[in-house]
Amino acid sequence: MSADPVHAISALTEQLTRLPGIRTASELFAGHPPYAVDAPLRPLFQRGGLPRGEILAITGEHSFSLALAACAAATREQLWCAVLGMGEPAVAGIADFGIDLSHFVNLRTPLQDWLRVTSILVESFDILIVRPGFAPTPGDRQRLLAKVRERRMTLITLDEFPGTGERLGVRDVRWEGTARGAGRLEQCTVTVHGSRTGTHTLLLPAPSGRAEHPAPMPGAEHSVPAVGVAHPGGPVPRIHSVD
Amino acid sequence: MSVHRTVVLAVPDWPAVAAGIAHGLSTAAPAAVLRAGRIISCNAPARASGVETGLNKRAAQLRCPELTVIPWDPEVDHRVFAAGIGVLEDLVARFTLLSPGVVSIPALSLRRTHASEESAVEELLTGLTDSTGWEFFPGIADTAFAALLASRTATRVPPGRTAAFLAPLPISSLTAVDAHAYAELVPLLGRLGLTALGRFAQLAEADVHARFGTLGRRAHRLARGLPDRIPADHVRAREFRVHSPLDPPSGRSDVLSFHARTLGAELLGTVRAAGLVCTQVDIELTATTGETCRRTWRLEDMDESMIADRLRWQAEGWLAAGGAGTGADSRGGPRTRGARPDRTARTARPDRTARAVPENGEDPGPDPTLVSGEDGICAIGLAAAELLSPLGTQQSLFDQHPGRIAHTLERLQGLFGPDAVLVPGLQGGRDPAETNLWTPWQQRPRPERDPEAPGRARCRLPAPRSSSTPRWICSTSAAPRSSPAPPDSTTSRRCSGSPARGRCAWSTTPRPGRWRPAGGTGARPSTGCASRSSPRTGPPTC
Structure with a gap:
C-alpha cells in the first residue's frame, strides 16, 4: 500500500516551499503578474509586462531609452526604479518617457563596484537598470540571479548577460523628420527583436517623447527597401511577429 | 462665529x-x-510713474528711467518678511504665514482680547506699521480665501455674506491661492463661460468633481465660500543652533563623529523640549583656514547617530576634495572656488561647491597631496533648518516601503559618499545638461536657474529629447593637464572660454552620421562628422 496521495502532495508542497524564492506552492503555478508597461511596449514581452524574478537584457544602440520607456508605467504605480552606471542621464528626457521622477534614483558609484552595489539595491528596489562595469564570474551571476528570483524584482542589464530570461535587441535605429537641409529630428523608429516575441517596430521616442506605435504610412512598402530596413522583402513591420 | 473666520493682513507688491x-x-x-x-x-x-506688471525691463525703464530693476529672489521675500513679522508674535496668539507678505489670523483668537473686529484690526495695523513701516491691507471674511481677496480692497465681509461677496469676482481670483495649481483650470473655466466665481459656485458639486477632479472640487468649495482646510500654525521663531569648537583641530573622522554625536544629542534634546520635530538640519564645518562648508540634510526620524554620519561624510568629502587644509590657496569661501574657469557649471553652485564632483562618473578618491594631517576642521555647528509639529511628519500610508528604500540608499551613501546617490529634478536651462538637477539623496535641491523661466527646456528643446546628457570634451591643449590640476579639468561637460570644442559620445541621441532624410532614397552617408553642430536644428518652439 503506497502512501496516502493527499499526504504525498502536502509533502511535495512542503518541499517546494523550502526552495528559495518560492513562498507557497501555488506561487509556482500562478506566478506573479509582471510589472505593467505602456501599451505600445506590451507586445515586446512574453507576458505583456516586465518579467519579475528574471534578468532582462536589452542590448543595442537605443537600449537605455527602451529600458526607461519600459519602466515608466511601473514608476507611476509607485514602484521604485534605480539606474546604475549610466553617468548623468538627462532628466528632461527621462520625464518625457513618463517616468515619475520622485521614484527614480541614479547611482554614480565606481564602475568596478557595480556587482556589490547591485546586490545591495536588489534588496529593496523593484526595477534596476544596470550597465555592468565588467563581466561577472559564473558563480556571481548565479548568486545574483538567485537573489533577483527571490526578491521577485526586475533587473535590466544593458549588456549581454548570459543566463538571462528575455532578451531584447534594438536592431535598427532610424531618425526621421529632417528633409534635405530643413526640419529637425522628430521621431525615431526602432526595430526591436525579442528573444521570445519576435521582431517589432515602434517609435522610440515618438514626437511626444514617449514610446508609441508607428503610424501607418501609405506607400510605405516602396520606401522601405530604399532606406534599407532590416526586412527588405516584406512590408513595413508594424507590431507583428515574424518568428 | 465660524471657526474659519479669518483676518488677513497683506502687504501689496511684497x-x-x-x-x-x-x-x-x-x-x-x-x-x-x-x-x-x-x-x-x-x-x-514705480506704479505712479506708469510701470506695470508684465512689462519687460526695457519698457519699464522707458516709462521710469530711475527705476531700479532687481531680479526676483524668493529667499529674500521670505527672509525679509520673517524678520519683520516677529512683532506679530507679541500681538496675537496664533497666526499663519500664507505666503511672503501675507499673514492670516483666526478671528476667533482675537475675540476675547478685542471689543470688535474693527478695533482688533486697527490695533494690529498700528502695532505692525509702527514696528516695520510697511503698509498692510486688512481683509476679514468667513474663509481664508475670501479674506485674502477682501484684503485687496481692505474690506470687512460681514459673517454669512462671504458667498455673496465672492460671487461677482472674476474666476482668475482663484490664482491668488495657488497660481501654479490653478494655471490650467482658470482659463478652461473661462472658455466654458464661467467668468465669475458665482457662476462656478452655482454648479452641482458632484458634477464639478466628476468633470474637474479633486482640484476642481477644491476650487468649487473656495468659490462657494466654504472652508477648505485649517492652515498650519506658525511655529514660533526660535533658533535652534549648537556650535562647538574643536581643539586641537582635527580632520579625523572618528574625532569628528564623536563630537557630532554629542552635539546632535544636544540639538535634538532642545528641539524635543520645545515640542517640535526637526526634519532638516544644517551642518556647517569651519576649517582652520577660515573656509566653511555647509549643507542641508533632510532626514526622516532623525537621531544623533544619523547626524554624526552625515557630518562625517560631509567632512570626508570636503577634505578629500581639498576644501580645507590647503591653506596656500585659500580663496575665502566656496563660492569663489567654483568661479575658476576650468570648473564646470555644476561646481559653481553656492554652498554645494565644497566637493568638486567628477564628471566622468568615476570617483578619483582622495588626493593625498591635498589633505594635510595637521590642518583640519576647527569648529562644527548644527542648526535646525526645518521644524515641524510632530503631526506634520506623519508618513503617507500608501507609500510603498519608503523606509526600506531609504535604508538601502543610506547604506550606499555610507559606502560611496553622499554624492553617489542622486535623485532627479528639473531646472531652467537650454540644453539637457543645464536642465539636469541631480541632488544627493536627502539633501535639499538648490536649483541654479528658475524652472519656470521661459528658457527652460520644455520650451526650448523640442521633444523628443535625449535621455543621456551629452558631454563635450575640451581640447587638452586649451587646458593642459598638469599634475596639480583638478581631476575633472579635462572631462568637464563644457568649458566656457575654451575655443576648441569637439563633441563626442551621445549615447542615445542621433549622431549626425546616422541621419537620413525622411522617406528619401539617397544612400546612407558613409561617415559622420563628429564635430558637427548638435541636432537642435529646429527653431525654438516658443
Whole structure:
C-alpha cells in the first residue's frame, strides 16, 4: 500500500516551499503578474509586462531609452526604479518617457563596484537598470540571479548577460523628420527583436517623447527597401511577429 | 462665529518692497522685480510713474528711467518678511504665514482680547506699521480665501455674506491661492463661460468633481465660500543652533563623529523640549583656514547617530576634495572656488561647491597631496533648518516601503559618499545638461536657474529629447593637464572660454552620421562628422 496521495502532495508542497524564492506552492503555478508597461511596449514581452524574478537584457544602440520607456508605467504605480552606471542621464528626457521622477534614483558609484552595489539595491528596489562595469564570474551571476528570483524584482542589464530570461535587441535605429537641409529630428523608429516575441517596430521616442506605435504610412512598402530596413522583402513591420 | 473666520493682513507688491529693503533703497525710490524677463511686482512710486506688471525691463525703464530693476529672489521675500513679522508674535496668539507678505489670523483668537473686529484690526495695523513701516491691507471674511481677496480692497465681509461677496469676482481670483495649481483650470473655466466665481459656485458639486477632479472640487468649495482646510500654525521663531569648537583641530573622522554625536544629542534634546520635530538640519564645518562648508540634510526620524554620519561624510568629502587644509590657496569661501574657469557649471553652485564632483562618473578618491594631517576642521555647528509639529511628519500610508528604500540608499551613501546617490529634478536651462538637477539623496535641491523661466527646456528643446546628457570634451591643449590640476579639468561637460570644442559620445541621441532624410532614397552617408553642430536644428518652439 503506497502512501496516502493527499499526504504525498502536502509533502511535495512542503518541499517546494523550502526552495528559495518560492513562498507557497501555488506561487509556482500562478506566478506573479509582471510589472505593467505602456501599451505600445506590451507586445515586446512574453507576458505583456516586465518579467519579475528574471534578468532582462536589452542590448543595442537605443537600449537605455527602451529600458526607461519600459519602466515608466511601473514608476507611476509607485514602484521604485534605480539606474546604475549610466553617468548623468538627462532628466528632461527621462520625464518625457513618463517616468515619475520622485521614484527614480541614479547611482554614480565606481564602475568596478557595480556587482556589490547591485546586490545591495536588489534588496529593496523593484526595477534596476544596470550597465555592468565588467563581466561577472559564473558563480556571481548565479548568486545574483538567485537573489533577483527571490526578491521577485526586475533587473535590466544593458549588456549581454548570459543566463538571462528575455532578451531584447534594438536592431535598427532610424531618425526621421529632417528633409534635405530643413526640419529637425522628430521621431525615431526602432526595430526591436525579442528573444521570445519576435521582431517589432515602434517609435522610440515618438514626437511626444514617449514610446508609441508607428503610424501607418501609405506607400510605405516602396520606401522601405530604399532606406534599407532590416526586412527588405516584406512590408513595413508594424507590431507583428515574424518568428 | 465660524471657526474659519479669518483676518488677513497683506502687504501689496511684497516682492518689490522686500527687494527694496534688501538692497537698501528708500521707500520713495521706484523699484521693480524682474522674473523671467517680465516685471512681476513694482512698488508704489514705480506704479505712479506708469510701470506695470508684465512689462519687460526695457519698457519699464522707458516709462521710469530711475527705476531700479532687481531680479526676483524668493529667499529674500521670505527672509525679509520673517524678520519683520516677529512683532506679530507679541500681538496675537496664533497666526499663519500664507505666503511672503501675507499673514492670516483666526478671528476667533482675537475675540476675547478685542471689543470688535474693527478695533482688533486697527490695533494690529498700528502695532505692525509702527514696528516695520510697511503698509498692510486688512481683509476679514468667513474663509481664508475670501479674506485674502477682501484684503485687496481692505474690506470687512460681514459673517454669512462671504458667498455673496465672492460671487461677482472674476474666476482668475482663484490664482491668488495657488497660481501654479490653478494655471490650467482658470482659463478652461473661462472658455466654458464661467467668468465669475458665482457662476462656478452655482454648479452641482458632484458634477464639478466628476468633470474637474479633486482640484476642481477644491476650487468649487473656495468659490462657494466654504472652508477648505485649517492652515498650519506658525511655529514660533526660535533658533535652534549648537556650535562647538574643536581643539586641537582635527580632520579625523572618528574625532569628528564623536563630537557630532554629542552635539546632535544636544540639538535634538532642545528641539524635543520645545515640542517640535526637526526634519532638516544644517551642518556647517569651519576649517582652520577660515573656509566653511555647509549643507542641508533632510532626514526622516532623525537621531544623533544619523547626524554624526552625515557630518562625517560631509567632512570626508570636503577634505578629500581639498576644501580645507590647503591653506596656500585659500580663496575665502566656496563660492569663489567654483568661479575658476576650468570648473564646470555644476561646481559653481553656492554652498554645494565644497566637493568638486567628477564628471566622468568615476570617483578619483582622495588626493593625498591635498589633505594635510595637521590642518583640519576647527569648529562644527548644527542648526535646525526645518521644524515641524510632530503631526506634520506623519508618513503617507500608501507609500510603498519608503523606509526600506531609504535604508538601502543610506547604506550606499555610507559606502560611496553622499554624492553617489542622486535623485532627479528639473531646472531652467537650454540644453539637457543645464536642465539636469541631480541632488544627493536627502539633501535639499538648490536649483541654479528658475524652472519656470521661459528658457527652460520644455520650451526650448523640442521633444523628443535625449535621455543621456551629452558631454563635450575640451581640447587638452586649451587646458593642459598638469599634475596639480583638478581631476575633472579635462572631462568637464563644457568649458566656457575654451575655443576648441569637439563633441563626442551621445549615447542615445542621433549622431549626425546616422541621419537620413525622411522617406528619401539617397544612400546612407558613409561617415559622420563628429564635430558637427548638435541636432537642435529646429527653431525654438516658443
